[in-house]
Amino acid sequence: MHTCLNVDEIIRLVASELVASKAKATAVALACCHKNFEEPVLDTLWETQERILPLLRSLPRDVWVTGKHVCVPTIFVLSSFNSFIPKYLKRPPTVSEWARFRKYARRMRQLRERVTLNFPPPFVSSNQRLYAIDEPLFQNLRTLELQSITGEDIPVIPSFLSPRITTISITFQVGSSLSAAIVAPMITAFLTLCPNLQDLSLCALPRDPTITDAVSAMLLAINHDTLQSFQVDSPLTEVARESIYKNPGLRGLSVVVERDILLPTMVLPNLTDLIIQRDYDSDWSRMFHGATLEKLKTVTLFFESYQAGGLLETFERVALATSIQNTLSKFQLYTSSLWNPNYHSLLPFTQLTHLIIVFFCDLHCSSTVDDDVIISLARAMPKLETLQLGHDPCGETPTGATVKGLVALAHHCQDLSTLRVHFQVDSFAIPPAVARDTSDTGPTDPPGDCALRILEVGSIPMPEEWVSFVALTLAYIFPRLETIHYIDEEWGNVMGAISLSRQIINHSSKEPPPPPRSNSNDTSPGTALNIGS
Numbered sequence: 001m002h003t004c005l006n007v008d009e010i011i012r013l014v015a016s017e018l019v020a021s022k023a024k025a026t027a028v029a030l031a032c033c034h035k036n037f038e039e040p041v042l043d044t045l046w047e048t049q050e051r052i053l054p055l056l057r058s059l060p061r062d063v064w065v066t067g068k069h070v071c072v073p074t075i076f077v078l079s080s081f082n083s084f085i086p087k088y089l090k091r092p093p094t095v096s097e098w099a100r101f102r103k104y105a106r107r108m109r110q111l112r113e114r115v116t117l118n119f120p121p122p123f124v125s126s127n128q129r130l131y132a133i134d135e136p137l138f139q140n141l142r143t144l145e146l147q148s149i150t151g152e153d154i155p156v157i158p159s160f161l162s163p164r165i166t167t168i169s170i171t172f173q174v175g176s177s178l179s180a181a182i183v184a185p186m187i188t189a190f191l192t193l194c195p196n197l198q199d200l201s202l203c204a205l206p207r208d209p210t211i212t213d214a215v216s217a218m219l220l221a222i223n224h225d226t227l228q229s230f231q232v233d234s235p236l237t238e239v240a241r242e243s244i245y246k247n248p249g250l251r252g253l254s255v256v257v258e259r260d261i262l263l264p265t266m267v268l269p270n271l272t273d274l275i276i277q278r279d280y281d282s283d284w285s286r287m288f289h290g291a292t293l294e295k296l297k298t299v300t301l302f303f304e305s306y307q308a309g310g311l312l313e314t315f316e317r318v319a320l321a322t323s324i325q326n327t328l329s330k331f332q333l334y335t336s337s338l339w340n341p342n343y344h345s346l347l348p349f350t351q352l353t354h355l356i357i358v359f360f361c362d363l364h365c366s367s368t369v370d371d372d373v374i375i376s377l378a379r380a381m382p383k384l385e386t387l388q389l390g391h392d393p394c395g396e397t398p399t400g401a402t403v404k405g406l407v408a409l410a411h412h413c414q415d416l417s418t419l420r421v422h423f424q425v426d427s428f429a430i431p432p433a434v435a436r437d438t439s440d441t442g443p444t445d446p447p448g449d450c451a452l453r454i455l456e457v458g459s460i461p462m463p464e465e466w467v468s469f470v471a472l473t474l475a476y477i478f479p480r481l482e483t484i485h486y487i488d489e490e491w492g493n494v495m496g497a498i499s500l501s502r503q504i505i506n507h508s509s510k511e512p513p514p515p516p517r518s519n520s521n522d523t524s525p526g527t528a529l530n531i532g533s
Contacts, residue, residue: 016044046107058104059093102137110143111160136162136193143167154182161193168194169201180208187214191221199229199252207235216240225249233277238262245287257284266291277302288318298330303337311335312345320348329383330354343373343389347380353415354386361391367400367422374405374421378412385451387413388420392458392487402427403473410450410477420456425466428473452478454485462490471497 049055093101137159144160146153149172157170168190172178183206190197205211216237219230229252230244236256244253245264253268254275263286272295278284303311311333319325325348332354339359346355355377361367367390377387387409393400400422409416455478462470471494474481484495 042104043107046104048110048112049108050112052111052113055101055104055108058101059097063093063097105137106139108138108141110145111138111141112143112145113147138162139164141165143169145169147171148173151178151182154178154186157186158189158193161189163193163195165194166196167199168197169199170203172202172204172206174204178206180206180210184208184210184214187211187218191218195223196226197222198226200227200232201229201254202232202234205232205234212237219244228252229273230254231273231275233275235261255287263287265289266293268292269294271296273298273300275300275302277304279304285314285318288322291322293322293324294327296324296327298332299324299328300332301334303333303335310342312341312343316345316348325349326351328352332356332358334358336360340368343369343377347376350380351383352381353383355381355384356386356388358388358391361394361396365394365396365422367391367393369401369421370399371401371405371408374401375408378409382412383415384413385415386418387416388418388456390420390422392456393420393422393460395459395461395488400424403477406477410452414450416450416452418454418456419452420458423460425460425462425470428466428470449480450478451480453480453482455481455483456485457488457491458485459487460491462486462488462494464490464493467493467497470494471501474498475501 139162141160141162142164144165144167146157146160146169149157149170161168187202190200202215205215212235215232215234216239219236219240220243224243224247227247227250230250231252231254233254233256235258236244238261241262242264244250246267248267248269250268251270252273253271255277257263257276257278259279263284266287269292271293274293274296276284276299278301299315301311301315319328328349329351331346331349331352333356335358337359341357341359343357346352369389373389378384402424404427406423409419455474467490474494475498481495481498484491486492
């Protein structure tokens with residue numbers, strides 16, 4: 001073997017490249033054939049796990065047995081048929097089997113579990129006592145991401161924590177019964193078990209004074225020199241708010257605004273991502289007065305009030321008082337209100353690449369997006385990559401953009417990849433060349449090569465007789481369109497027609513050109529030779 005393969009850094013680079021190129025079988029074969037490759041390959045294969053299931057499978061099959069009666073701790077695993085099946089712990093693992101389990105567990109650096117854990121605490125705690133394990137179960141874990149967590153899962157979470165963890169992201173299951181008496185101790189445990197925490201995200205927490213106190217106490221005790229992101233959807237005490245709003249190293253922050261609370265001014269020169277959740281009709285804009293937000297790129301607003309009112313006008317006013325309009329690239333607003341927003345308030349934000357505004361739309365659609373709105377936004381924001389206005393488009397409103405607005409959007413925003421707006425299908429009967437905006441400030445050229453790949457049409461009605469017109473028009477305006485998200489099945493025929501037309505065009509372009517035609521009245525050898533020469 002070449003001497004360079006005795007260098008650990010080179011072997012690890014080879015293992016990493018093999019796994020990244022989906023050649024895991026080759027990497028495993030190398031590990032089996034040569035001792036030098038075993039550790040690097042295993043480290044690479046186990047570094048990032050999307051599920052806990054592969055680790056559980058490192059235990060022998062006879063440890064688990066399917067049964068009808070729960071007589072031992074239960075664990076739910078994902079079967080090959082993507083359905084949950086209960087399996088029960090038949091016997092405790094032996095010392096060697098548990099050592100094998102931990103051999104792989106210690107290699108994990110990132111764990112992203114997307115399903116309910118149901119990982120029984122007795123399984124972990126009993127084996128830790130049995131084998132006198134004083135170190136964490138996942139001693140080298142750096143990133144822990146858990147979703148759909150219920151109250152039954154919470155006692156298990158400390159088993160996943162270790163001093164090396166720097167990132168924790170937990171999303172609790174909406175609607176599940178979460179007891180503040182269980183959640184609060186888990187939050188408090190983060191400081192003890194993860195002293196080097198840099199990024200913390202806790203979503204869908206229950207609103208309870210006990211949790212507010214636990215989150216605030218943790219925030220005040222955490223190392224602010226290393227904390228980079230704090231996105232916990234819980235209110236804070238006044239002292240905790242003062243502390244977090246003036247953390248110069250913070251890059252990500254989630255703020256919950258309650259009624260009649262004191263909002264200190266934000267002095268966050270390195271903040272790039274801001275989330276604001278407002279539960280009541282409080283003056284959320286006070287935090288922007290005199291704010292220092294020199295690097296803010298993303299603003300996300302969640303407003304649960306049924307009086308959306310002039311949200312965009314207020315945001316424009318407070319943002320223009322800072323430097324946000326020069327740095328903001330992503331703006332998202334979600335509200336449960338019926339709303340007719342003034343989109344023109346967003347025109348000063350010329351650097352936006354993502355504009356997402358979601359409001360209630362059902363039976364009484366309040367969407368008033370028309371060509372004037374679309375064209376104004378397209379001209380002001382040529383860097384747009386995502387544009388989503390309103391909820392899923394519906395068939396309850398006769399208004400909406402027309403082909404004219406879509407052509408202008410494709411012309412001005414060449415990088416646009418995702419689009420969701422209400423539009424009028426009957427306008428597609430007008431040829432795009434005629435629908436083109438011919439005003440002094442509008443486009444006079446074809447849309448060009450717009451990057452749009454995803455079009456969301458919701459339940460906009462699609463008459464069967466319009467399928468061909470719409471397919472040809474969309475293919476003309478958005479030549480890279482790949483996916484249409486729809487409810488009306490006729491839109492599937494539109495996408496099918498677009499795909500078929502592209503196949504025909506691609507096939508025609510690959511056919512060899514026809515041979516030159518000779519004059520049928522002159523068949524002399526000299527003439528034929530001259531034609532072919």
